[in-house]
Amino acid sequence: MPISNRNASLTAALAIATASITVSAAASLGGDESTVAADHAVLAGQIKVARVQRYAVHEIAAPSGTVVREFVSPTGKVFAVAWSGPAMPDLRQVLGPYYDTYVAAVAQRKAKGPVNVVLPGLVVQSSGHMRAFSGKAYLPGAVPAGVGSEELK
């Protein structure tokens, strides 16, 4: 899937908007931006927040080197999370109420390889290997109009 021009402009916007701000971190997937600092606490990382036109990105860098990004819509809902780094993130924390659904789906896979769980209302994609993991999860129905899944990373 080609990277779109929109992505390039997004990157520029992020660079301008990014600043280290002391705020509470976002909630888990599907949660409310303003309610919880739980992910921040659990992931024990530094956080920075970037706001672009269609959403805000809360980026939490854990001491392990793994970075978790949480995408918050203009209505304040976490509609996507993404991660990359040498260790898996605490998926129960970042997937929140969707974690058990994810685990059940993974346990029934026939493939051994990158995980691609596509369910009505939930997509979880995870790939990599020891020392290099990456992935994302999003709620298709909650992604703001005009936001492509490829920019959620």
Add this chain to the structure above:
Amino acid sequence: MSARAAWPLGALAPPPRRLPATVSSTPRRLLALVAAAAALVASLAGCGGGGGGGQSSSGSGGTTPPTPTPVQNTQPVIVDQGLGGFANLLFTSVTICAPGASTNCQTIDHIQIDTGSTGLRIISSVLSPALALRQQTDASGNPIVECAQFVDGFAWGPVKIADVRLAGEVASSVPIQVIGDPALATIPAACSNVGPPENTVDAFGANGLLGVGFFLQDCGDACVQSTFPGIYYICPASSGCQPARVTLAQQVPHPVSMFASDNNGTIITMPLIPATGQATASGTMTFGIGTQSNNGMSNVTVIPADPNTGNITAVFNNHTYPTSYIDSGSNGFFFGNGIFPVCSPPDADFYCPATTQSLTATIRGGNGASATVNFSVANAETLTMNANFYAFSNLAGEASDTTTFAFGMPFFYGRSVFTAIEAQTTPAGTGPFNAF
């Protein structure tokens, strides 16, 4: 391995060949195990054995040094039905001994070979209690326990010390992970929160995992520097398990790196197989790169991997996949999103194109080298119509992102694939690199 899962590919096929979802009756499982063990032990004769281990020279002293004949460095490997009915899992037998012992050994079949991870891991239930392997401890004597993370789950269990024998090679006093030890049944949340548990033979689809990837240790310096939440723990009897920093020597290492010789990498060689698949496929794993007459590097392209991640770059359909990898632990080619139709649920992990697709990808190294890879993608439901087939060179599925091209087990058929360990020297330079 990049990934582990807990459901057989068998369910891809029409109902008559479907395997039970999660439970197999004990007698059937037992029979399968016995049969599989017998068959594999027979087919893997000469793979280290439990007896004399003639190459071992530890201890005794006083005798005349033996003539320096090359160590037998080739180990049989096989793709077969395995213990979970997954397609394209590559297995071997590993002999485990109590450290320093010559006779207190156990040969365990159906250990999955994984170039996507590092370290030997054995399911607790298949280990003979007679081995009485010593627990790895920290400087204060606390037991060290590991949570091995995979892309689709985790394995929890103590680190113990064993001698490991493969072909004629011996690695002495190797930390290995014993998965699913009932003595450590309480799993810390930071471990269990990364996906499904894979702490049993059923969940693992194998009796263990032989990680022969790029890295010298499974975690490396990160676990020396910080508690790296979720990987290594100490579990004092008094206070339960807590994340801990561990030294490199305390971590689970690449067992091949601990051989006395032939310790700079591995070569997995598999035969070409028919496009329609095959019941089983037998090959070899050779230890050492450029160390003996049988492991030289003629006619191969060397593809250096990223020293931090182990990733390489692939190009397919004019799109670059910068976080790609060659991984015997993935059971298909995994790439793309929406490139071909996927099979109907519950088989949607794989592609089901109407006709077999002949494709070309390019693998690039940071050194400017590149190699063209011709491969094909067949209809997975058609492939698995034959309930007895488990080896497929053209099984593929969607990757989970637009940056990863996983060259899984199908890539290995008809090739010799070299995996050079980080910091180890070879005739083609220092690892990590792939060559093929």
